[in-house]
Amino acid sequence: MPSTDLLAPGHRTCAGCGPAITIREVLRAAGPDIIVCEATGCMEVTTTPYPESSWKVPWIHVTFENAASVASGVKAALRTQGNDHTQVIALGGDGGMVDIGFAAVSGALERNEDILIITYDNEAYANTGVQRSGATPFGASTTTSPAGEDSIGKPEWKKNLPMIAAAHGCKYVATASPAFAADLQNKIKKALSIKGVKYMHILAPCPIGWRSDSSQTIQIAKAAVQSGMWVLYEIENGNFKRTFTQKTKTVKEYLTPQGRFKHLKDEQIAKMQEHVDNTWKELENLEKSGVNLVRIL
Ligand code: SF4
Numbered sequence: 001m002p003s004t005d006l007l008a009p010g011h012r013t014c015a016g017c018g019p020a021i022t023i024r025e026v027l028r029a030a031g032p033d034i035i036v037c038e039a040t041g042c043m044e045v046t047t048t049p050y051p052e053s054s055w056k057v058p059w060i061h062v063t064f065e066n067a068a069s070v071a072s073g074v075k076a077a078l079r080t081q082g083n084d085h086t087q088v089i090a091l092g093g094d095g096g097m098v099d100i101g102f103a104a105v106s107g108a109l110e111r112n113e114d115i116l117i118i119t120y121d122n123e124a125y126a127n128t129g130v131q132r133s134g135a136t137p138f139g140a141s142t143t144t145s146p147a148g149e150d151s152i153g154k155p156e157w158k159k160n161l162p163m164i165a166a167a168h169g170c171k172y173v174a175t176a177s178p179a180f181a182a183d184l185q186n187k188i189k190k191a192l193s194i195k196g197v198k199y200m201h202i203l204a205p206c207p208i209g210w211r212s213d214s215s216q217t218i219q220i221a222k223a224a225v226q227s228g229m230w231v232l233y234e235i236e237n238g239n240f241k242r243t244f245t246q247k248t249k250t251v252k253e254y255l256t257p258q259g260r261f262k263h264l265k266d267e268q269i270a271k272m273q274e275h276v277d278n279t280w281k282e283l284e285n286l287e288k289s290g291v292n293l294v295r296i297l
């Protein structure tokens with residue numbers, strides 16, 4: 001690990017912010033020869049209160065919708081200059097990439113732009129008051145899917161953007177977690193060594209939205225992976241491979257430290273456990289089968 005951070009301290013994220021830890025790990029792996037185009041979101045608002053910035057690399061703030069489009073344009077400009085070494089990263093939260101900027105992400109994937117698209121996923125629109133997003137999981141209480149007498153929280157399952165990226169024929173797709181730093185950094189390095197479009201999706205706990213203790217961020221990120229709620233994998237040229245294969249925790253153990261799930265009853269937790277077990281088995285079978293995802297999706 002390099003001893004210097006490319007995200008300077010003194011920014012204004014909440015204590016224990018998972019996205020802040022995630023971005024530090026991403027930048028350590030990517031190194032200084034990059035340009036980051038970042039959509040509106042928590043990590044934009046908190047790292048750049050005018051006239052200050054925590055970014056020690058070139059960084060462009062773009063609107064919610066178009067991080068991937070601006071990154072495509074920046075890459076084209078570099079190409080015109082004859083610069084073939086600077087890497088361009090389109091960065092956004094789940095609001096910016098899974099929902100509002102989805103069209104731009106899809107366009108860049110389809111055009112096979114030579115950029116790395118990264119979603120840091122805290123499973124809600126956290127900086128505007130924790131509204132539900134397409135990436136919010138089933139059963140989570142948010143300000144626009146509040147749990148109550150007639151509501152279990154969000155009734156839909158989480159949107160699966162990594163698999164949607166794979167369906168575009170993306171050369172390299174990976175999921176990651178800040179609790180598995182070496183795995184995350186290896187994936188960033190691998191992604192940046194590949195020409196063409198790459199997509200990474202990183203689950204990053206948010207103590208505010210998840211209503212968890214700020215000292216528990218990494219433990220919760222780890223439990224997400226250990227329970228199978230968040231599966232770590234790579235899809236390289238269509239070949240699916242898990243990078244962590246031990247399921248040692250129950251879904252309930254993952255949910256318990258998080259206030260956003262505290263209203264859930266045993267039968268709803270059992271439904272989530274069943275969903276996770278089925279997905280785990282399907283992904284295991286997919287890996288064993290050797291089926292090429294890019295060909296079949
Ligand atoms: Fe980080 Fe959540 Fe605070 Fe945003 S609201 S800065 S994601 S902890």
Ligand code: MG
Binds near residue numbers: 094095123125126133
């Ligand atoms: Mg978010």
